[in-house]
Amino acid sequence: MDLFKRYIPVFFLLAAVVTIQLVTQYTETTYYLTQLTMSAYYSVVVIGLCVLMGYGGQISLGHAGFFAIGGYLAGVLTTHNLMPFMDHGLVVFLDKIGLLVDSKSLYGEALLTVQPWGACIIAVLTAGVIALAIGGPILKLKGHYLAMATLGFGIIIFRIALASTYFGEADGISEVPGFKLFPGLEVSGNFVARVSNYYIAWGMVVVAVVLLLNLIHSRVGRALRSIHGAEEAANAMGVNTARYKLYIFVLSAVFAAIAGVFVTHYNGGIGPSEAGVMKSVRYVAIVAVGGMANIWGALIMGIVLNFLSLRGVFGSYDDAVFGVILVIIMLFAPEGILKINPWQKIKSLLALYRTQDKEESAIEN
Amino acid sequence: MALLEIQNLNRHFGGLHALNSVSFGVEQGMIKAVIGPNGAGKTTLFNLIAGNLPANSGTIYFNETKINGRKPYQIARLGLSRTYQNIKLFHGMTALENVMLGRHIRSKAGFMAGMLNLPWTWPEERLIRDKGMEYLDLLGVADCADIEISNLSFGQQRGVEFARALATEPTLLLLDEPAAGLNIYETAEIGRLITKIRESGVTILLVEHDMSLVMDISDEIVVLSFGEKIAEDLPHNIQQNEEVIRVYLGDDG
Numbered sequence: 001m002d003l004f005k006r007y008i009p010v011f012f013l014l015a016a017v018v019t020i021q022l023v024t025q026y027t028e029t030t031y032y033l034t035q036l037t038m039s040a041y042y043s044v045v046v047i048g049l050c051v052l053m054g055y056g057g058q059i060s061l062g063h064a065g066f067f068a069i070g071g072y073l074a075g076v077l078t079t080h081n082l083m084p085f086m087d088h089g090l091v092v093f094l095d096k097i098g099l100l101v102d103s104k105s106l107y108g109e110a111l112l113t114v115q116p117w118g119a120c121i122i123a124v125l126t127a128g129v130i131a132l133a134i135g136g137p138i139l140k141l142k143g144h145y146l147a148m149a150t151l152g153f154g155i156i157i158f159r160i161a162l163a164s165t166y167f168g169e170a171d172g173i174s175e176v177p178g179f180k181l182f183p184g185l186e187v188s189g190n191f192v193a194r195v196s197n198y199y200i201a202w203g204m205v206v207v208a209v210v211l212l213l214n215l216i217h218s219r220v221g222r223a224l225r226s227i228h229g230a231e232e233a234a235n236a237m238g239v240n241t242a243r244y245k246l247y248i249f250v251l252s253a254v255f256a257a258i259a260g261v262f263v264t265h266y267n268g269g270i271g272p273s274e275a276g277v278m279k280s281v282r283y284v285a286i287v288a289v290g291g292m293a294n295i296w297g298a299l300i301m302g303i304v305l306n307f308l309s310l311r312g313v314f315g316s317y318d319d320a321v322f323g324v325i326l327v328i329i330m331l332f333a334p335e336g337i338l339k340i341n342p343w344q345k346i347k348s349l350l351a352l353y354r355t356q357d358k359e360e361s362a363i364e365n
Numbered sequence: 366m367a368l369l370e371i372q373n374l375n376r377h378f379g380g381l382h383a384l385n386s387v388s389f390g391v392e393q394g395m396i397k398a399v400i401g402p403n404g405a406g407k408t409t410l411f412n413l414i415a416g417n418l419p420a421n422s423g424t425i426y427f428n429e430t431k432i433n434g435r436k437p438y439q440i441a442r443l444g445l446s447r448t449y450q451n452i453k454l455f456h457g458m459t460a461l462e463n464v465m466l467g468r469h470i471r472s473k474a475g476f477m478a479g480m481l482n483l484p485w486t487w488p489e490e491r492l493i494r495d496k497g498m499e500y501l502d503l504l505g506v507a508d509c510a511d512i513e514i515s516n517l518s519f520g521q522q523r524g525v526e527f528a529r530a531l532a533t534e535p536t537l538l539l540l541d542e543p544a545a546g547l548n549i550y551e552t553a554e555i556g557r558l559i560t561k562i563r564e565s566g567v568t569i570l571l572v573e574h575d576m577s578l579v580m581d582i583s584d585e586i587v588v589l590s591f592g593e594k595i596a597e598d599l600p601h602n603i604q605q606n607e608e609v610i611r612v613y614l615g616d617d618g
Contacts, residue, residue, distance in 0.1 A: 003482070211481070214479060215476075218478070218479025218486065218490070219469065219474045219489075219490070220475065220476050221479060222465060223469055225455060225457060225462075228457060229455025229457055230456070233449065233454070235417075235436070235438050236417075236441055237469055237529065237530075238470035239466070239469055241438070
């Protein structure tokens, strides 16, 4: 029964996904699907971060870093020509286990690159291992200190992406090939594959949402929420709080990395802006708007705000808008905008104003 | 050896000796109280036993296992549970969920099993829920089960915290001022409850300021003053102990 209640919104989500696709088809506005696809991938980052922040109570201002690790590694591995290193032991090994593919570049040059599935696995594992390695020490920090440490991590990844010729410096990586998930189903920005890509992205969102919903309602999920609620007491009840914090940090990093891999294949490339600090702030802002401990809120806001941003509604003030959103939410709706009761809010503001007035006049008298 | 055996325990904060060579034991099945004026080192003692603070020297044995140096969650898994003076419940969770967390160490579904909602975790999850309700019921707060914890009254919160501690099925329960902030009826109720818990086989060590409660329910009392143990005896002997009267009422008392 509980399970049924948990999954009802998932069915609504599926219905909405299909409806939107059909509507765009009939109204011949399928160009919206491109932004909806990208929004879906970004939302995977957002809901992963939502579980870390809202349920685990740990902040990360470095999630764009994990997204970029996934995206950049997938991009580099599937485009970087390994021909010159043919005889290197590692390349031979990768070839032996079938992770390499031969192809031709635009200029007819023979290319030897890592096959997308292999690149995806390597990229996501790397992000996971990095999260595991840095999570151990930095998750000992709390509040502002944790925020700063993760911010530092994000900046490091950003600067590496920007400075390394291997990662294409300011240009990033381009000409990333499509990612054939199965024969006939490819993640790519190819015009004809628009609809199938829309469903791939949304399929991923649905899977991610179901996994996370299960998690937060499980024994481990309760342990995570207890850390958020009162860490000392959680420890005293036998919860290995350090380990659970690390688990959820790694999980959310892996979600970000997977999204990064798919976006890179979808866009055919990735640039350093994806690793930027403002991207991390944006993810945090969206989680906050959605209401922190609210996967559905984060998902809805992730879709809406990313969609508007990708449509260019905010123009060149894009990053500024997300900054402003974060400030406003923190001030007026710390529980997210889905929980606001506007009338209640106005009344309480008025009441506050009146009492201040009275206090002031009392002081004057 | 007693269930909980404390030997020459020392803890100082800078120049302040919070605990100075304190030793005592808590026998299986008894209710033992630790009393003393403010700043006597009672809370420090609890923090050392529960593993929240390291001792400077001395040893603590629980169930014949040396527990100092272990992390709080490791000590909890050995069968020690506690409540706090200023209630520490998990905000953002319902009363039932709080108590269900108490079953954490008695269940084992892991990260992957939870994420995939594997069917073998379902009976366990149901058992956790049933046990949680059972303990809420025992504490008389079953009707609060689905209410978020910050919406409960102080007394109800105390009940939920007790239920959570009991849900871990401890062999030793540390109670840090269980009657703090309760009125005399609620205090009497807590007293009856503590006796009932002891009858179910749980050993209890409590810190409490309410003397009538302490005298009523304890089998033995340890008195601390400025970090030193000044007496350890039966309740009626403690009441007549001159040293104890002196530290409580002052020299001219």
